Amino acid sequence: MTALLDTDGPRTAVGAPPPAVRRRGTLRERFPGLALPALVWYAVFMIGPVVAMFVIAFLSWPGMLTTPTPAGLDNFARVLTDETFWTATANSAVQIVVGLPVMIALAFLLAFYAVQKPRGHRVLRYLLFIPALISAPATAMVFYAMLNPDGLVNGFLRPLGLEGNEWLADPATALGAIIAVELWSGIGYSAVLIASRLDGVEGEIVQAARLDGAGDWRLAWRVYWPIAQDFIGVVAMLQFLSMLFNSAQTVLLLTQGGPENATTTLAYLIYRKAFVETDLGYSQAVGVVLFVIGLAGMWAIRRLLRATH
Amino acid sequence: MAQRTALPLRDRIGSITSGTLAWIYAALLVVPFYYFIVSAFKTNEEIFESPLALPTTFDLTNVTTAIRQADLGLAVANSVLTTVAALVLTLLLALPAAFALARSTGRAGKVVEGVFALGFLIPSFAALFPTFLLAAALGLFHTRTFVVFLLPATALPLSIVILTSFMRTIPRELEEAASMDGASPLQVLRQVYLPICVPGIATVLLLNFLSFWNAYLYPLILIGPDTAQRTIQVALPTLKVDAGTDYGVLMAGTLFTLLPVYLVYTLLQRQMQRALLSGAVKG
Numbered sequence: 001m002t003a004l005l006d007t008d009g010p011r012t013a014v015g016a017p018p019p020a021v022r023r024r025g026t027l028r029e030r031f032p033g034l035a036l037p038a039l040v041w042y043a044v045f046m047i048g049p050v051v052a053m054f055v056i057a058f059l060s061w062p063g064m065l066t067t068p069t070p071a072g073l074d075n076f077a078r079v080l081t082d083e084t085f086w087t088a089t090a091n092s093a094v095q096i097v098v099g100l101p102v103m104i105a106l107a108f109l110l111a112f113y114a115v116q117k118p119r120g121h122r123v124l125r126y127l128l129f130i131p132a133l134i135s136a137p138a139t140a141m142v143f144y145a146m147l148n149p150d151g152l153v154n155g156f157l158r159p160l161g162l163e164g165n166e167w168l169a170d171p172a173t174a175l176g177a178i179i180a181v182e183l184w185s186g187i188g189y190s191a192v193l194i195a196s197r198l199d200g201v202e203g204e205i206v207q208a209a210r211l212d213g214a215g216d217w218r219l220a221w222r223v224y225w226p227i228a229q230d231f232i233g234v235v236a237m238l239q240f241l242s243m244l245f246n247s248a249q250t251v252l253l254l255t256q257g258g259p260e261n262a263t264t265t266l267a268y269l270i271y272r273k274a275f276v277e278t279d280l281g282y283s284q285a286v287g288v289v290l291f292v293i294g295l296a297g298m299w300a301i302r303r304l305l306r307a308t309h
Numbered sequence: 310m311a312q313r314t315a316l317p318l319r320d321r322i323g324s325i326t327s328g329t330l331a332w333i334y335a336a337l338l339v340v341p342f343y344y345f346i347v348s349a350f351k352t353n354e355e356i357f358e359s360p361l362a363l364p365t366t367f368d369l370t371n372v373t374t375a376i377r378q379a380d381l382g383l384a385v386a387n388s389v390l391t392t393v394a395a396l397v398l399t400l401l402l403a404l405p406a407a408f409a410l411a412r413s414t415g416r417a418g419k420v421v422e423g424v425f426a427l428g429f430l431i432p433s434f435a436a437l438f439p440t441f442l443l444a445a446a447l448g449l450f451h452t453r454t455f456v457v458f459l460l461p462a463t464a465l466p467l468s469i470v471i472l473t474s475f476m477r478t479i480p481r482e483l484e485e486a487a488s489m490d491g492a493s494p495l496q497v498l499r500q501v502y503l504p505i506c507v508p509g510i511a512t513v514l515l516l517n518f519l520s521f522w523n524a525y526l527y528p529l530i531l532i533g534p535d536t537a538q539r540t541i542q543v544a545l546p547t548l549k550v551d552a553g554t555d556y557g558v559l560m561a562g563t564l565f566t567l568l569p570v571y572l573v574y575t576l577l578q579r580q581m582q583r584a585l586l587s588g589a590v591k592g
Binding site: 045112116125131141146152192215252271274275284294 | 320
């Protein structure tokens, strides 16, 4: 705001119109014209489709080749009375309420450990980046191979005298397996992010806590956590959105929502209704619901983990 | 170190717990990796019987089968083409925009910046179907071209935020001196700003290389199954068959998606780590 006044000041003070070149320069500075192509591009390819999502949610559009007609709130009524929607909501809720705290807590402990610079911390940091590099299909395919009945996981369990399982085909374990895959790929990146913040914690604070007789456990949760809390909140939001939306890829690649909707999350439901069942109004109505859940969840995380100092 | 080991056991519980967890997780990162690499050179029987044994022979049959079965050579070429074209387009759009925003002093600049910042909140994935309609409307459905257009849009908010913060560090006098010499804005951008922004550009390129190369749902829906057009990420899962997947072949195919990323990570480890860190911090 002050910058705005500063630039306006001299111009009005001088009074006499400055040379044309000078004025064009000022105008250019005040209106960032070179940003226009990017802005237009962004509006067409990103904002446009999201706006369209909100429109389609209020249309009756039962197939790609049919003509859409206005439907008012019918889609939402249909969504809210559909059992599958509630199953998907429950699955997404489990995924986030269980998965997210576990991911953040473990990532924080890992970061705390890495920041102490123990022996091998360089190797550890190198490894922690790995999941962030691997695409969803590659991760899913490796886990598909490990979780199949003859795969690595059962290969480990059988010699221990434990029953193997068809992890992805058993309704009792399929959602757990999906969450496990997401934890596997999310913990490492969250940990390096949190570690980058913990690295900035001043040594003196740590020393003082040590002198007060704080053990490692208290040092982690009472000193490091409060200092990094707002940043951990940002990481939590990032992972929350990624779990909420990107789970569709993992589900699509590993279980296609099955067995019997056991792994159908809200994001996957959007995909299935749009591209498998072509119930487009329904799909986009769920999209709107997910959009609202996303905003609400981020607000909740912000409330929960906002800066305490 | 000496001081830390002197602490009583009770006070080291935190480190012992977090250390144990850290190395268990590290093992969980390494073991799948090892398993997938050795499996790429084994048959199903060998994989099932002794999952962690080294392959008995260094046999490339799985690799060649994977290439033939899913047209992986073509898919890699498509991925390279799409990624490189999208990267170039991203820079062409983001660099002038960041330049304009960094120099802008007016309210319009702030608004534009705000619009891009909001982009972090847009769940573009939920709008996959309208995106698909857009592709159809432009007559670019089932083409790589549309994905080349779309991917930069997904990358613009972060790229612009990173580049703008770099360009803000450049003193105005430098630019004014160049303007005096009669340089146009684009010349100023090219001759003054670009050389100084090289680290920022590298960060943007590395981050977007990862997300473009690894993109899955967009190419899957928008490019579709046509082997002449599809990318490696879309081709790979076709090696998984409901009845009787050849896991050796599947793992050999996975090698193809990871190789370029690993090559870049190994060569540019520090830059890549810095990019990944700044990528989220700014978000």
